[in-house]
Amino acid sequence: MKRSAIALAAALTLGACSTPTSDDEAATPTDTPVTITFRLWDSSAVPAYRQSFEDFTAENPNVTVEIEVVEEDAYWPRVDADLGSGTMADVFWLNPATVVNLHRRDSLVPIDTRPDDWETALVELFTVEEGLWAVPQMWSSVALFYDRELFTDVDLRSEALTWAPDGGEGDTLIAAATELTVDENGRNAADDNFDPDSVVRYGFAADPDIRTAFIPFIHQAGGQFQDADGRFAFATDEGEQATQYLVDLIHEHGVSPSIDMADDEQLPALFADGEIALYQSDSDILGFIAREAEIDWAIAPIVGGPEGKISSLDGVAAAGNADSDHPEATALLLEWLGTAKGQEPLAAHGLAFPGNLRAQDTYVNHWAKQGVDVSVFIESSRHAITVSAHDLDIQPALEEIRSMRHRILAGEVPVAEGLQQAQRAGNDALGG
Structure with missing residues (x-):
């Protein structure tokens, strides 16, 4: 027995x-x-x-x-x-x-x-x-890997990048990512002759895992991923602002790779090869980057938002x-x-x-x-959100959310509608 x-x-x-x-x-x-x-x-x-x-x-x-x-x-x-x-x-x-x-x-x-x-x-x-x-x-916690040679005049540790809804006041990420995104002719994304179909280096990318960008951006906007009982609660105005910003980096500004390129294996390799300038990820990939990087790289604090530098652990x-x-x-x-x-x-x-x-x-x-x-990861962990099970079987719910998040970032479904569907599917999967 x-x-x-x-x-x-x-x-x-x-x-x-x-x-x-x-x-x-x-x-x-x-x-x-x-x-x-x-x-x-x-x-x-x-x-x-x-x-x-x-x-x-x-x-x-x-x-x-x-x-x-x-x-x-x-x-x-x-x-x-x-x-x-x-x-x-x-x-x-x-x-x-x-x-x-x-x-x-x-x-x-x-x-x-x-x-x-x-x-x-x-x-x-x-x-x-x-x-x-x-x-x-x-x-592990989250920080920003960057190509040091591209930032010879910028100290990212003291002058960290920030985002704001719709790229509004205080946003420095879009401008930096636009300048760093270049096509095969060396034109950056701010150039009128920039060719978005021949990008050789993207300015910014974040891991597709929900905790490296989705969760930090939502909390930095003033929203929350889960409520006090462990139910999902991200389909709010703040959640929409954060998610729309990530969608716009891909589809409006063209400074971030498409979701089809953004899997757990491709993005670290693209950064290591110098094809991504700013890469928000967690400390788990340090070994891979150290072995494979062909660039002079370093680590800076996570991109901050309206509510500060909130990470995840x-x-x-x-x-x-x-x-x-x-x-x-x-x-x-x-x-x-x-x-x-x-x-x-x-x-x-x-x-x-x-x-x-x-x-x-x-x-x-x-x-x-x-x-x-x-040490930047240690500091990041002090201001980090954890995805807690709250005595609930959360794995099936997270899979539902990841699936819909993929569709949102691919531009297949409007942000507000997609977040509502993801939240509903996630909470239905939690049961209880």
Whole structure:
């Protein structure tokens, strides 16, 4: 019979340790040699986790950890299928949008402690019904990547770009993006002879993910993405102003690539190749940009709006499979993954800001040695919105919103109508 997370936690409390605690508190080692599995969706994270698990096994010789990679497009269907068939990994990556559904299925091991050195916002993202259901691993916030050679006379850190509804008073983004957008003949978008069909460099782009531009722009306009109960509430005048601005950058001003070009793989590559001058994205792409960029790049604060520089924060956590055949070893690994020692390799590889704050300096120093100042992301995180599940199954709702947002940015549906449809579809998907 399938054991619930509560029952498993009780068994672990008696036999070993139900949840991770601090670096100074250890779970009881397992006496029998076992191999457990850890699943993630990003192959670039494998070297960092491999090092962490080697250190883990050095302290726990009877436990070996094998890493499974399931690409993100197939990840969640595989989670559903493997949990149903009993073939799921013992520990696996989890995002905030899926924690409620898996908690309701009794699929997750409860985390009974919340050390002070865990990033508070990340802990809250994986809390459901006042219980924590995964161990914080890493977080990201949003900033502006830019081609430094194009801004030799502008200090973007002190003279940050701003937007205003309809490009009104205080807007500096449109003018900058217009000057930076050029066609194959070297004419910028302000030139009467500019050819919009032969653009070789766009002035501005933002990731298609709703949290890198959609959510910040809405909140910067004075609106909100969710209300206090977790229902979607962005179909307002402020939401329309923010979204119309993003649509106009593409279709009226021609300074931002079409939505068909704006996927998670194309935009970072276009920026790295010098085909986008200003690129609003999150800290997760630092590794890719550092490896692939052919330009001299730097990072500036997020584009600000009428209400200031409001960003967004997201994260990843490690969850324990409540039906693991190796509950004691699973508990040991969860404990390790919550410690600074367990996360130091993630930080040292520059993978992401670690969920354990005691490992954060290692991450900052990794990038400082490469001449990259990542402090702007830390500042961004202090003024960030999180998309919270609010004890609701939010993943299907976000998919509905992303689909309609794509149509809005493609110009297929008017902004006001599209936002109303997206909000209604999202809230219908939430149920409750």
